[in-house]
Amino acid sequence: EPLGVEPEEEAGGDEEEDTAQAMERAEAGEAGGSPGAPGPEEPGGLAWLVPEGSSSSRVIVHVDLDCFYAQVEMISNPELKGKPLGVQQKYLVVTCNYEARKLGVKKLMNVRDAKEKCPQLVLVNGEDLTRYREMSYKVTELLEEFSPVVERLGFDENFVDLTEMVERRLQQLQSDELSALTVSGHVYNNQYINLHDIVHIRLLVGSQIAAEMREAMYNQLGLTGCAGVASNKLLAKLVSGVFKPNQQTVLLPETSQVLIQNLSHVREMPGIGYKTAKRLEALGISSVHDLQTFSPKILEKELGISVAQRIQKLSFGEDNSPVTPSGPPQSFSEEDSFKKCSSEVEAKNKIEELLASLLNRVCQDGRKPHTIRLVIRRYSSENHCSRESRQCPIPSHLIQKLGTGNCDVMTPMVDILMKLFRNMVNVKMPFHLTLLSVCLCNLKTLNTPKKGTIDYYLTPSLSTTSRSGKRSFKMKDSHTEDF
DNA sequence: TGGGGTTAT
């Protein structure tokens, strides 16, 4: 028994619809034979299997924690384990554990509806994201130990590019071990594995690494989650959700079409959001097949060439986007929503609260934000989603003081924010806001070297000859830049 | 609908 480990806990028949759906037999492409594959394994290593870098096929894993906020709460307070638990933000149950789901509670359900459905539901407040954020980064850091190429998606999902790690393991493999190679977890659509097919072999090794990742997450952090292994991010993400709590699935290339054809609507395709789905609907496109067969020219005219080409490739399961290492966050923000804020002092008090938390966070991070932004949402019956913002550079004398606790940086920063506020809101007129948010961004690691100095030319991101693949510091230019 | 995040235009 090599590497595979399956913390298959939660067992007890608590499968979701997704699982049942996935179980139904669908056509399995050209499963089985792989025409071009070399003959059976021969002694002398596996070098023939690995056509030196010529393989453009990748191995990607998508790791998706089970009801993340609820898990963190149950770790904080173990007495909550076994009870139906919901995490509340304002009047919403934003997520809940599987006990609660069995009793009919859904994500983003109104608290009233949830209590009605499930009177025994235990609710904890989840408006302060601090512990979730911290645990989230612990997960990402754990995954980075396997391979440094980890991309975060929200707080509870990560992509990891396993291609190189798989390649290394394959080169260590002895040829007599090849016939004993096994998958860890489920194989999508129960497809047959062909050990003569190098692509299958690589994905199987990927599934074993995925199992090790989940085992490490459970042993070191106490967290369970799902994983999907496939040849690109789109497919890895779609397949990770096939068997749902705390299980993993690998997708072999022959069944990628059945995976995407099983989506009942284009909206379910990651990358096609609310707006694009509406526009597609107006064109009569609702199924994945509709999108696959729609005229590319017309689609480009309707959506622009960039979106059109990208989503049409997605509809075929094609996604060449790289796993981009997220690194440290690009921005820190805190927001608060409420029924009504209609006076300047009220706004100022909320803004002070938001800023105070942010300053603590940015202080712990160590880098310095060079831009500050204020975001508001105005009350309006329709157009609920729209926000307005104003941003400006942070004066350099304030940036310097940011790490040094005792100096009062709050007052001048609040003054700046209130100027931004009055720039957006005419305080002489009645107003009604439902959200305030403060964002610190444009983070820089060091006091940026002055032009003309030795340091300037030694700083990769500033020097004209810089073309390093490593992104130790990225200094994105913005038209709101200071200097 | 919350309280976050990202990239593209």
Place this chain on the structure above:
DNA sequence: ATAACCC
């Protein structure tokens, strides 16, 4: 600065 996307 906004708009789209993701969770």
